[in-house]
Amino acid sequence: MSMTNPTHPSINRASENGALLKQDMGARARVIEHTIDTLLPPTTGGDARLIEAMRYATLGGGKRLRGYLAIVTASLFGVPESQSARVAASVEMLHAYSLVHDDLPAMDDDDMRRGQPSTHRKFDEATAILAGDALQTKAFEILAASQTHADANVRIDLISAFAEASGAAGMVGGQMIDMEGEGRALPLAEVRHLHALKTGCLIRYSAESGAILGQASPDLRRRLRSYGANIGAAFQIADDVLDATATAEELGKTAGKDEASGKSTFVALLGIEGARAEALRVTEEAIADLEPFGAQADRLRDLAYYVIERKN
Amino acid sequence: MSMTNPTHPSINRASENGALLKQDMGARARVIEHTIDTLLPPTTGGDARLIEAMRYATLGGGKRLRGYLAIVTASLFGVPESQSARVAASVEMLHAYSLVHDDLPAMDDDDMRRGQPSTHRKFDEATAILAGDALQTKAFEILAASQTHADANVRIDLISAFAEASGAAGMVGGQMIDMEGEGRALPLAEVRHLHALKTGCLIRYSAESGAILGQASPDLRRRLRSYGANIGAAFQIADDVLDATATAEELGKTAGKDEASGKSTFVALLGIEGARAEALRVTEEAIADLEPFGAQADRLRDLAYYVIERKN
Numbered sequence A, B: 001m002s003m004t005n006p007t008h009p010s011i012n013r014a015s016e017n018g019a020l021l022k023q024d025m026g027a028r029a030r031v032i033e034h035t036i037d038t039l040l041p042p043t044t045g046g047d048a049r050l051i052e053a054m055r056y057a058t059l060g061g062g063k064r065l066r067g068y069l070a071i072v073t074a075s076l077f078g079v080p081e082s083q084s085a086r087v088a089a090s091v092e093m094l095h096a097y098s099l100v101h102d103d104l105p106a107m108d109d110d111d112m113r114r115g116q117p118s119t120h121r122k123f124d125e126a127t128a129i130l131a132g133d134a135l136q137t138k139a140f141e142i143l144a145a146s147q148t149h150a151d152a153n154v155r156i157d158l159i160s161a162f163a164e165a166s167g168a169a170g171m172v173g174g175q176m177i178d179m180e181g182e183g184r185a186l187p188l189a190e191v192r193h194l195h196a197l198k199t200g201c202l203i204r205y206s207a208e209s210g211a212i213l214g215q216a217s218p219d220l221r222r223r224l225r226s227y228g229a230n231i232g233a234a235f236q237i238a239d240d241v242l243d244a245t246a247t248a249e250e251l252g253k254t255a256g257k258d259e260a261s262g263k264s265t266f267v268a269l270l271g272i273e274g275a276r277a278e279a280l281r282v283t284e285e286a287i288a289d290l291e292p293f294g295a296q297a298d299r300l301r302d303l304a305y306y307v308i309e310r311k312n
Helices: A009-039 A048-058 A065-075 A081-102 A125-144 A152-166 A171-181 A188-213 A218-245 A266-289 A291-309 B009-039 B048-058 B065-075 B081-102 B125-144 B152-166 B171-181 B188-213 B218-245 B266-289 B291-309
Strands: none
Touching: A009 A048, A009 A065, A009 A081, A009 A291, A048 A081, A048 A125, A048 B171, A065 A081, A065 A188, A065 A218, A065 A291, A081 A125, A081 A152, A081 A171, A081 A188, A081 B125, A125 A152, A125 B081, A125 B125, A125 B152, A125 B171, A152 A171, A152 A188, A152 B125, A152 B152, A171 A188, A171 B048, A171 B125, A188 A218, A188 A266, A218 A266, A218 A291, A266 A291, B009 B048, B009 B065, B009 B081, B009 B291, B048 B081, B048 B125, B065 B081, B065 B188, B065 B218, B065 B291, B081 B125, B081 B152, B081 B171, B081 B188, B125 B152, B152 B171, B152 B188, B171 B188, B188 B218, B188 B266, B218 B266, B218 B291, B266 B291
């Protein structure tokens, strides 16, 4: 979904910085990978297979958008990476658990995930259910540990925001609405709401987590929360556009799946050009949220454009 | 599993106090029920069905052994019931999530739970998976809220102990070992270990939670933790004896299921009388753990005998 535009200098700037951004995302993804590996070491006892499934589901893949947001927003407040990488690992574990359960036969019934067998195909259904369950527990356990922040109030703040974003009023609630809406035409407002919950809440939390760790002022925290919500919306709209326009080879998964399943998408409701315009609109709102941070937040600006320009 | 014994005065005492204990358990169960109802109110929005499934899975049933332990141990330290009932509600939600996932077709494939259709039979599999997921999140959310305790350090302490007891190194790890051991004869030490994880850890946490809420000394906390672990072991052994000896009518579920499924049980390994003796042995260890609490802990002593004397 290329948006390079000669009349829009900020977009050209984003494209030019895209390579640097990808390099930084790659470097942080390796830090996150290493942190997960350390927090969830392989074992040889009775829990070996469960831990192996948890590691399979979380290690070795993905852009780590959520974890990256946690690390970069925390760096705005001088938070050491040793702390923010733990928050990043915990949000990636939670994201991974949701994918493991989402892929189950009773849910989306997906055999593949990032070009590999999904967890229940690689192991078995029962192991996938339990690995997802234990990943959620582990995510909370990591946040509660004193290594995440010396101040217990900060940890509690992280845990409360995390639970809100991922439970019945957040991600899981969105998955439920998505399931119930299948095969039914939803109006635009409902599609927006569904995605704000299903993918938006956790991305919003990821951006907000840096402000929590950094004990930011309420205004700056609100700014990053809003930035995250807008990035989350842009991400989902761009996903719909990609599904409608990219090839399977570019995506690394089946293309055109949304239309085939009769899903209510932004593309179905707004058309491809309309969806692109909507993505650009929320991206610009995300950029506006960053205003008080000045040049320090350039990486987050680049990321906002990356989200709608990415090819997979 | 009656253990009334004319030569053992403490057991007779327990039997005499059984009626009072049941009355108290009933009263506390109503408090827990009300607390869950308040923390998880029905909704009418897009999340109505998810919340309904979460309520179905947690409300209206069970002895509330875990919640009862949380409330009674907290009362030893003068903790207000408004706080301990929240901990009780959260541990019962976690227990309920584990039962919902355990009953799924890919796991134990149980159609009935406490004489009612299990959650995936009443709703559907996807809803049951998501309701279980959201119940776990909710349990952590409740512990993190300031109403549970004014001191953030106490809440963090609760969350850490809770995560340890319920994750891969606790309850979920035990479920995994149980699944992997099916149809295979396990030695006694492994059966003990399996149950210490699968049911023991959460019961142990429930007893320990009162000491955490009450900011008890390390020694008293260790005492209650050990008491909980012993109660948990006694509970499981008594369960095996009940499965082998009680009628389906008494149990409210299929009897003799363990032998039919070739499960490694305490009865299979020790015989019925041997298992009864083992239950009594760990119950007496639980009683010994309570020594420093004096007469204040009589209710917990009664409970220890109740666990092995119950008929269902």
